[in-house]
Amino acid sequence: MPSFDEVLKEAGEFGRFQKRVFFLLSQTGITFSSLFASVVFLGRAPGNFWCRIPGAAELSDRCGWTLEEERNFTVLPLHLGNESVSGECERLDVSWDPSAGCASPLARHGNQSAGSSPLAPCRDSWVYQQPHASIVSEYDLVCDNAWMLDLSQAILNLGFLAGAFILGYAADRYGRIPIYLLSCLGVGICGIIVAFSPNFTVFMIFRFLQGMFGKGTWMTCYVIVTEIVGSDQRIVGIVIQIFFTLGIIILPGIAYLIPTWQGIQLAISLPNFLFLLYYWVVPESPRWLLTRKKGEKALKIMRNIAKHNGKFLSPHYSEITISNEEVSNPSFLDLVRTPQMRRNTLILMYAWFTSALIYQGLVMRLGIIGGNLYLDFFISGAVELPAAFLIIVTIDRVGRRLPFATSNIVASIACLITAFLPEDIPWLKTTVATLGRLSITIAFEVVYLVNSELYPTTLRNFGVSLCSSLCDLGGIIAPFLLFRLAAIWLELPLIIFSILAAVCGLLVLLLPETKGIPLPETLEDVEQL
Numbered sequence: 001m002p003s004f005d006e007v008l009k010e011a012g013e014f015g016r017f018q019k020r021v022f023f024l025l026s027q028t029g030i031t032f033s034s035l036f037a038s039v040v041f042l043g044r045a046p047g048n049f050w051c052r053i054p055g056a057a058e059l060s061d062r063c064g065w066t067l068e069e070e071r072n073f074t075v076l077p078l079h080l081g082n083e084s085v086s087g088e089c090e091r092l093d094v095s096w097d098p099s100a101g102c103a104s105p106l107a108r109h110g111n112q113s114a115g116s117s118p119l120a121p122c123r124d125s126w127v128y129q130q131p132h133a134s135i136v137s138e139y140d141l142v143c144d145n146a147w148m149l150d151l152s153q154a155i156l157n158l159g160f161l162a163g164a165f166i167l168g169y170a171a172d173r174y175g176r177i178p179i180y181l182l183s184c185l186g187v188g189i190c191g192i193i194v195a196f197s198p199n200f201t202v203f204m205i206f207r208f209l210q211g212m213f214g215k216g217t218w219m220t221c222y223v224i225v226t227e228i229v230g231s232d233q234r235i236v237g238i239v240i241q242i243f244f245t246l247g248i249i250i251l252p253g254i255a256y257l258i259p260t261w262q263g264i265q266l267a268i269s270l271p272n273f274l275f276l277l278y279y280w281v282v283p284e285s286p287r288w289l290l291t292r293k294k295g296e297k298a299l300k301i302m303r304n305i306a307k308h309n310g311k312f313l314s315p316h317y318s319e320i321t322i323s324n325e326e327v328s329n330p331s332f333l334d335l336v337r338t339p340q341m342r343r344n345t346l347i348l349m350y351a352w353f354t355s356a357l358i359y360q361g362l363v364m365r366l367g368i369i370g371g372n373l374y375l376d377f378f379i380s381g382a383v384e385l386p387a388a389f390l391i392i393v394t395i396d397r398v399g400r401r402l403p404f405a406t407s408n409i410v411a412s413i414a415c416l417i418t419a420f421l422p423e424d425i426p427w428l429k430t431t432v433a434t435l436g437r438l439s440i441t442i443a444f445e446v447v448y449l450v451n452s453e454l455y456p457t458t459l460r461n462f463g464v465s466l467c468s469s470l471c472d473l474g475g476i477i478a479p480f481l482l483f484r485l486a487a488i489w490l491e492l493p494l495i496i497f498s499i500l501a502a503v504c505g506l507l508v509l510l511l512p513e514t515k516g517i518p519l520p521e522t523l524e525d526v527e528q529l
Contacts, residue, residue, distance in 0.1 A: 004290060004298075005230070005518045007313065011302050013230025015309030021228060021282050022236055025221040026243040028184075028275065032218040033247030034254070034268035035187070035210065039153045040377060041255035041264055046137035048129045051090065051122035067129060089143035090119045132260045139200040148200065154476050155204050159211020161472040167216035168465020172458070175292075176224045176285045177278075183216030184275040191269020195262045210269070215472075217272070219465050226452045227287040227460070227519070228305075235392060237449040242388045248381030252374040287457045287519070332466065334459055340512075340527045344454045347507045348447065348467045351404075354504040355444040356474030358411060358497045361482050362437045383434055387441040395446070399515040400453070401508060404446045408505030411439035415498040419491035440501065453514040457521050 002010075012018070050071050060070045121144075128137040136142060141149045163183075171179040190210035197203035226237050251268070258264050286298035286305075306313045336342040363380060394403050414436030421429045448464075455463035485492040520526045 007302050008230055010313055011306035012309030012311050014233040017305045017308035018229050022225050025225055026240050028217050028221040029240055029243030030247035031271050032214055033244040034251050035214045038268055042135050042261045043149045044134045046128050046134055049126050052125040052127050089122055134261045155208045156211040157472045157475045159208040160215040161469050163212035163215030164465040164469035168462050171220050172462040176220050176288055180220040183213040184272045186213030188269055188272040195265040224285050227285045238388055238391045238445055241445040245381055245384040252377040256374045291458045335463055338523055338527055348451050349470045351447045351504050352467050353470040353474045354500045355447055356471035357478050358440045358501055359444055360475050360478040384441045387438055399513045400450050401513050404508045405505045407439045407442035408501045411436045412498045412501035415494040419494040456523055456526055
């Protein structure tokens with residue numbers, strides 16, 4: 001009886017069938033990255049807004065004021081009294097009544113019109129020139145509530161974390177395709193509910209669920225693509241990352257064309273329903289079927305793959321061999337029970353955490369320089385494209401381990417140099433920081449591939465999902481680490497990033513090289529790497 005890799009060679013390791021499946025599943029990267037980075041545009045600054053004085057709405061209707069005229073009557077006297085007060089988070093502690101004059105509504109308050117009136121904090125009385133442009137204006141996430149915008153992104157990352165555990169486990173137990181399709185359906189439904197949430201609580205609940213299902217779509221499609229190609233073709237695990245970057249590049253164009261946050265939310269959510277059509281064109285992973293003792297189904301799929309690739313399997317094939325390893329429901333203990341698995345798991349978890357923390361930290365750091373939001377975001381995405389091409393050029397020539405370690409070391413050096421470059425040459429600081437961004441992007445993309453190659457089929461989806469959950473933890477910590485440390489010294493976060501990347505670069509050298517090696521099927525295969 002032939003092994004799975006022998007049958008795959010005969011059926012075609014990357015023929016027409018695998019290319020079609022790869023292209024279809026890669027589209028998931030575009031929708032997932034749009035969800036991942038959507039807060040930049042869903043939560044963009046609302047422009048001009050101010051706090052409305054009680055009674056101002058009724059008086060404005062009676063007098064026929066424009067919003068600009070109401071703002072002048074509300075904010076200008078406040079600003080004259082104290083130039084440091086903007087009128088956004090505080091208002092005059094007065095109340096207008098409908099009998100006030102339209103020309104000078106503050107006249108009845110005497111000298112208070114000069115700004116001497118006591119101030120009161122604003123409570124749910126904000127007026128926005130663009131009331132539905134973002135969730136900030138939709139749910140009043142300003143002033144004392146501004147931290148809730150950060151919470152909305154933390155909730156999304158918590159959803160990613162939950163999806164890594166729950167759906168990663170489910171995909172190893174119930175199959176890749178059922179969980180992928182369920183996740184696509186979940187992302188679409190939750191995305192619609194998020195867009196029409198009546199309040200911020202409902203928004204947060206379904207944003208968490210959308211993050212959970214979103215992680216399910218991305219991780220599961222990645223594992224399927226990796227499992228249906230031969231060991232010499234697993235570079236597709238890097239190429240699929242290009243579609244993630246394409247999503248980053250496309251997102252600012254969507255946001256530029258659609259003026260409301262609800263429209264943007266629907267634009268990045270509805271395409272997930274199209275992925276449900278994959279039920280008829282993307283088969284279950286034959287590797288997974290073999291681990292669940294479903295050899296006949298696996299062989300049938302392999303014959304179909306061979307047919308589409310213009311090849312034929314030997315007619316005497318009646319069964320594909322698979323290890324005698326007992327299939328059980330995966331658990332974390334399986335990832336640390338044996339010496340090699342334990343080493344691989346701990347190093348990969350640290351690599352995921354470090355890559356995400358530094359990647360998001362550098363993105364946010366470049367974003368605070370101001371400028372055109374849409375153009376800056378587009379450029380930051382375009383910077384990532386060379387990463388995939390550099391990996392493709394080097395990874396099959398020199399292996400996985402050396403580029404993995406080198407990219408972390410270069411990122412470490414770039415962060416360290418950026419921290420000590422003088423402020424009067426900003427172009428050089430930005431250039432070196434961009435080099436660090438490119439390097440950590442390479443590390444981020446390599447860890448996906450290496451992670452899937454170092455786990456046996458019985459634990460692959462669960463192992464990748466569990467280790468990548470540290471990426472979500474890094475994403476949650478990144479903004480707090482960046483802004484808290486920057487308050488002490490602006491460049492202190494870069495020093496921390498440099499140390500973390502240097503340690504990661506050294507640790508990954510302890511991982512086994514997986515270039516040209518068949519995917520391990522059992523724990524014993526991993527121990528023999």
